[in-house]
Amino acid sequence: MAKYLLLKHYRGGPAAVNDVPMDQWTPAEISAHMQYMRDFAARLEGTGEFVDGQALAPEGTFVRYDGEGRPPVTDGPFAETKDLIAGWMVIDVDSHDRAVELAGELSAAPGAGGKPIHEWLELRPFLSEPPTITE
């Protein structure tokens, strides 16, 4: 088994095919989208491949250490050009092929006009623990 992180971006990735912001959809299209996402997560729980999923607020800040006795420096809000993560899902699957297959399904979630969004999702393998048997 291998763990993968599926990253969804507010911005920063290539544009989706059906790239209409959600507030321009109809309420029924929003409901259909939410249902698709819930069904997807429930199905992965059913197959024993779901690990975790969270959504992130678009607001945030950069923080860094500024030396002994000084408060950390913050830099925010984010610039409009910054790559911005909207949320993630962690899956634990048997193969890279399976991870790609699932990411493809998630990207097919319906959007405006009830048609798939075709949004770009970022798929990143976790660095794993070293194996017990190495030779």
Place this chain on the structure above:
Amino acid sequence: MDETLLRSLTPSVLGILVRRGIDFAAAEDAMQDALVEAVRVWPADPPRDPKGWLTTVAWRRFLDAARSDAARRRREDLVEEEPAPGAAPTVDDTLQLYFLCAHPSLTPSSAVALTLRAVGGLTTRQIAHAYLVPEATMAQRISRAKRTVSGLRFDRPGDVATVLRVLYLVFNEGYSGDLDLAAEAIRLTRQLAASIDHPEVAGLLALMLLHHARRAARTAPDGSLVPLAEQDRSRWDTRSIAEGVEILQAALARDQLGEFQAQAAIAALHADAPTAAETDWVQIVEWYDELAHLTDNPVVRLNRAVAVGEADGPRAGLAALATVDDALPRYTAVAAYLHERDGDLAKAARLYTEAAQQATNLAERDHLTRQAARLNSLGRR
């Protein structure tokens, strides 16, 4: 087995152990062991005297733990003696536990966790699940909290307000997973109300009951939020409402108004309206005015602006909103709503979209996005 009964015995048994001279942290550990044992043994062999059973088992567990640890010789000397009955309790043990677990030296998250465990009788695992953190993390949080309060005197009354804040936090967490934190908060507040006669304790209990009564109507089958005005009122729990109103009326009659009683009064006025259109908004505004006198919480003025919008029209609501700090969470959502009521749909849609971006939880974000979508699709027609 009646797990609620089991858990309801926790604070009084723990109180007995502490009065026998065991320090709080050790007593609490022994109590958890006894609860685990009860869950194992009671279904097949229920005790005649559950409280006596728990006390005996917890006391034995404490003796075992103390004896097995040579470094605790001093404590062993203590327990070799016949257990002292303890000083005649001046303040109810259960009440003292509430004070201890909500002690101002604890952070809010620690106070919440310790209250759920030591007063609520929940296991660390249950609490960890409810707050979506690893069990080891919650165990650490609880043991640090116990260390913080273990040197404190057990017989001095604390501040009821700190206890109420902790219970309010538990209630507001809602529920996730198997454990219903809102129901647990109600149980704990009920138990507190039984040990202390205080109008604000009654006020908080009434507030919880009145809000809890609407829970089934608050979410649609697909999980989306249903705002108060659109809720199916036949799904409100009328028994819970009746109980909340009765408790509130008794509290108000004592004429010591507090924040929770005022909030409960507003909830009661909503509960009392057969339809959203029949809501007595004028009286609700008056209660918000009372509330504003009692607290300088800016959220009160934000909610008051909504009520003014309903009582005197959206223009009046927007005027009231103009005096509120626009950095408050949900400010933009309120502005969007009032502009929609005022007929400026384009502006309202824009504000709903903006409010969705500022939302701090998914359900609210989805709800606000839907509102924007609804107005935008009206505009396209």
